[in-house]
Amino acid sequence: MKKNNCCSKNPVIKLPAGERLCKSHFTKYFEGKVFRTIRQFNLIGKKERIVAALSGGKDSLTLLHILNKLSKQNPRIKVEAITIDEGIKGYREKTLKTAKKFCKKNKIKLNLFSFKKEFGLKLDNMIDVLNEKPCTVCGILRRYLLNKKSKELGFTKLATGHNLDDECQSIMMNQFKNNMQASARLGPISGVNKNKKFVPRIKPLYLCTEKETAIYAYSNNLLDNFTECPNITESYRAEIRNMLNDFEQKFPGTKHSIINSFLQILPELKSGFKEQGLNYCNICQEPASKGKCNACRLLDKIKKSKIDV
Amino acid sequence: MKLNVFYDRENTEKTIELADNSSVKDLLKKMKINPVTVIVGIKDQIVLEDEKLKDKGNIKIISVISGG
Numbered sequence: 001m002k003k004n005n006c007c008s009k010n011p012v013i014k015l016p017a018g019e020r021l022c023k024s025h026f027t028k029y030f031e032g033k034v035f036r037t038i039r040q041f042n043l044i045g046k047k048e049r050i051v052a053a054l055s056g057g058k059d060s061l062t063l064l065h066i067l068n069k070l071s072k073q074n075p076r077i078k079v080e081a082i083t084i085d086e087g088i089k090g091y092r093e094k095t096l097k098t099a100k101k102f103c104k105k106n107k108i109k110l111n112l113f114s115f116k117k118e119f120g121l122k123l124d125n126m127i128d129v130l131n132e133k134p135c136t137v138c139g140i141l142r143r144y145l146l147n148k149k150s151k152e153l154g155f156t157k158l159a160t161g162h163n164l165d166d167e168c169q170s171i172m173m174n175q176f177k178n179n180m181q182a183s184a185r186l187g188p189i190s191g192v193n194k195n196k197k198f199v200p201r202i203k204p205l206y207l208c209t210e211k212e213t214a215i216y217a218y219s220n221n222l223l224d225n226f227t228e229c230p231n232i233t234e235s236y237r238a239e240i241r242n243m244l245n246d247f248e249q250k251f252p253g254t255k256h257s258i259i260n261s262f263l264q265i266l267p268e269l270k271s272g273f274k275e276q277g278l279n280y281c282n283i284c285q286e287p288a289s290k291g292k293c294n295a296c297r298l299l300d301k302i303k304k305s306k307i308d309v
Numbered sequence: 310m311k312l313n314v315f316y317d318r319e320n321t322e323k324t325i326e327l328a329d330n331s332s333v334k335d336l337l338k339k340m341k342i343n344p345v346t347v348i349v350g351i352k353d354q355i356v357l358e359d360e361k362l363k364d365k366g367n368i369k370i371i372s373v374i375s376g377g
Contacts, residue, residue: 010354011357012355012357013355013357014357014358020357023355057375058373058375059375165374210373210374210375211345211346211348211373213373214348214371214373215348215355215373218348218350218355218371219355228318228372228374228375229375241374245343245345245346245374246343248345249343249344249345
């Protein structure tokens with residue numbers, strides 16, 4: 001990358017190889033990395049209707065901002081956003097406001113759905129009656145709605161803001177819990193079987209670290225306030241995240257090594273855990289590994305506990 | 310030197326005392342913050358870990374971690 005004095009005067013990042021980049025050169029570097037990731041893993045075809053999962057946090061705002069740029073360069077790529085309001089008091093209201101403001105400013109259509117409207121209860125109330133960790137309930141029901149609604153709205157790809165740190169955490173969590181089947185579903189693109197019930201999911205920020213993504217978001221003024229989900233401290237993922245960050249600080253390059261070695265074994269994992277035929281939930285007809293999908297299993301539990309009360 | 314530091318994760322402003330000629334890295338070490346997890350800004354300008362700190366300087370530490 002051709003650089004001027006600007007990079008030595010006002011650097012916003014020092015790359016692992018020691019190179020310093022100013023805001024403008026870092027922006028080009030970061031966007032270049034995302035576009036290369038899209039090409040390398042064939043995430044986006046020539047003609048697509050992409051929906052970006054938008055939480056209003058730095059990752060999803062960065063993702064949507066870059067996909068929107070791509071769409072402007074290539075009119076055959078259409079981009080919209082989808083937001084799920086789980087109902088987390090003191091958190092979701094703020095991020096929802098950011099998401100709406102961003103879409104309005106950039107003229108991007110926002111498709112908004114809520115747990116309350118779709119399932120009858122907010123996440124906060126679900127946790128009161130379920131004996132499950134909030135992140136488990138939130139994750140299952142959010143993924144369920146994202147896939148279902150993206151498919152109903154006719155999108156060809158569902159893009160998420162998962163970055164390199166998120167993926168590293170998932171890889172290590174699955175390793176620690178001996179759940180290689182879950183790791184087989186990871187990677188920069190997943191859900192690409194010809195099943196009409198699945199919208200393929202893509203992760204264009206796959207090779208961008210959390211810190212790089214935050215620097216991009218802040219230096220491009222995509223958001224200004226810090227917001228963190230109040231449930232995060234209770235999660236196993238948070239423990240893994242802290243451990244990985246400690247390792248990264250002591251041994252720089254650890255996270256990249258985890259991703260690179262994982263990408264080497266991913267094809268083997270995918271073929272080893274190839275879906276054995278396709279099953280559908282006997283309640284909602286959505287894809288399921290067993291007779292009942294995880295979302296219906298949770299909703300059933302909620303229904304029963306309400307009756308007990 | 311005494312520095313006023315705002316850490317968004319804790320939503321607090323603290324006064325931190327450091328030796329003269331200290332860097333951003335020294336500040337994070339003193340506050341027991343892993344540099345991998347934050348961005349540091351001085352007067353809304355992102356600064357790197359080896360940047361030397363000057364007195365008072367309106368320092369902001371922004372957490373980059375997210376997700377549950």
